[in-house]
Amino acid sequence: MTFPTVHDIDDDGAAETLIWYGDGRVVALEYVGDDDAVAPNSLGVWFGSRINQGIRAIIQVRLKTQSGMRHRTVVAIAILVFVLVSLIAGRMQIGGFGGRSSVLWVSDTAREVSGNHHAPAVGRIEDRGVVYAPISGRADTENCELAALNGANGHSKWQYQIPAPDCTIHAVADPTVADYDADGIDEVLAATTENKLIAYDPLTGDAEFEHELTSYGYTKPIVADVVGDGDPEIVVIDVQGTVFVIRSDGTTVWTRQLDSYTWGQSAVDDFDSDGEPEIAVGAGGSGQLYLFEHDGRSAWETPVSFESSITWMATGQADGDSAAEIVVATARGGLVAMVDGDANTVWERGLGSFAAVNTVVDGDGDGSSEVYAVAKDGILYSLAAGDGTTEWTTTLTTADVQMMPPPSVGDVDGDGTIELVAPTNDGIVSVVDPRSGEIVWTYEREDAIYTHPTLADIDGDGDGDVKAFVMYGRGRVVAFDFGR
Secondary structure (H helix, E strand, O other): OOOOEEEOOOOOOOOEEEEEOOOOEEEEEEEEEOOOOOOOEOOOOEEHHHOOOOOOOOEEEEEOOOOOOHHHHHHHHHHHHHHHHHHHHOOEEEOOOOOOOEEEEEOOOOOOOOOOOOOOEEEEEOOEEEEEEEEOOOOOOOOOEEEEEEOOOOOEEEEEEOOHHHOOOOOEOOOEEEOOOOOOOOEEEEEEOOOEEEEEOOOOOOEEEEEEOOOOEOOOOEEEOOOOOOOOEEEEEEOOOEEEEEOOOOOEEEEEEOOOOOOOOOEEEOOOOOOOOEEEEEOOOOOEEEEEOOOOOEEEEEEOOOOOOEEEEEEEOOOOOOOOEEEEEEOOOOEEEEEOOOOOEEEEEEOOOOOEEEEEEOOOOOOOOEEEEEOOOOEEEEEEOOOOOEEEEEEOOOOOOOOOOOOEEEOOOOOOOOEEEEEOOOOEEEEEOOOOOOEEEEEEOOOOOOOOOEEEOOOOOOOOOOEEEEEOOOOOEEEEEOOO
16 A cells, blocks of 8 residues: 545546545545535545546545644544554555656456566557566466556556466566568567467457467567568577567568577677677476577586576676677576676576576676575675676565565656565565665565566656556556656
C-alpha cells in the first residue's frame, strides 16, 4: 500500500482520498459535510486495472463539520487506515528519494500458479504505451497467454491464448518489441511452448509470422542485423540449446546445436572489435560459454564453471576499448565472471548460490562501469566491472528465499541520474542509490518475484519519466511510477 493521494475523481469540486492497497485494490473516500454520524455507504473497491472502466464505487463517509475539525479528521482517518492496512496488506516506505512514488496499476491477470518468471516487454504503438505480459497458468488449462495491457492503466487490449495442451509455467517466454521485418512498425516476438517463435501484430495480437523450433523457447528473442546485409534477423534459442538465426521471410540463415540446454539470455554485440557482430550463448548444463561469428562459425567455447548452469548473462563495456565484455552468473556455486572477446576470464567472484546479473553500466557516474549482482543470501553487490572488486553491498532481504532476481537500471525519478530497481524473491521491490547502495524506497507484496523488472519511458516523450513493470509469481504485473 502507498500513502493516500487526493484527487477530485468525480469532478464535483471536492477532492476525494484514494488509498492504494498492496493487492491492487483502491478505496476512495468521499467526505460529505453534514450533521450525520460517521457511516460508510455505497461500499465498494476498485482493482487498479479497472479504475477507468466505469466500475466506480465510492465509500461515502459522512463527517461532522465542526469548525476547524473537518480537515484534521480527514487526515487522521487516512493515516489510521494506512497504518492498519500496512500491517496486513503490505507496506510502502519512502526515504530520501527524489521521486513521487506510487503504484500506477495492478493488472487483472492473476493465476492459480505462483511461479510466473518471465519479464514483460514494453513498446510504443501508435503513440501509446503497451505492456506485453507473458502469463503462465496450470497445465492443461486455458490460462496461459501473451497479454497486451494498456501502459497507462493496465486495461486489457488483447490476449493471445496458448492452447490448453501447451499451457505450462513456461508457456510464453520473455517477449521483445522490435521491427523484425523493417516495415517501420514494431511487432511483438515471443517463443512459446507450441515450439514456435511467433511474431504478433502489436494492435490485435494476430500471429503474422511463425517459425518452428526444436523445443520451447526460454529467453527473449533478439532482433539485429547479424549477417551485415542491412536487414534485421531474429536470433532465438530454444531450451534444448538450438541456436536459430532467422530472416523476416521465415527462411533460416543458420542453426547450431549446443551440447546442453540453455536458459540464460543470449546477447548480440561486437565482442572482438572486428566490426562484425557475434552471438554469445551460455549453456545451462555444462557451464560452457559459446561465441559464434555472424556467419555461424564457432569463434570459441570456454568453460566458465564446470558442472554449473549459466543462468544469467549481461554485456557491456568494462575496459574502455571498442569491444563489449560478457558477464555471466551461475546457479551452483554462485559464480559471477567476466569474459572478454578472446575467451579470457578477466575476473571471477563467488557470491553464493544462485548468483544473478542483468546489467553492466556506469551506475555511479564515475566514468567506469559497474556490475550489479545478487545471490541467494539477499545481498546486492556493486562490483567494479574492470576487476570485480566490491564497491559496496546492501542487504535487500534477510528471508530464506529460493533465489534472487537481478536488478534493473534506469533514471526512474527523472533527476538525470540513474537508480537501481531491485526485486527480491519474497516480494519486495526496492529503489537503491547506485552511488552508495542506500535503499531509498521499498514496496512489499505477499507474492514472489522471479525475474528482473522492466523499465521503460512508456510515454515516449523522452522526459525521463521511466516506469517500472514487475511480474509477480501469481501472474499480476505491477506498474510503478516514480516520476517527479
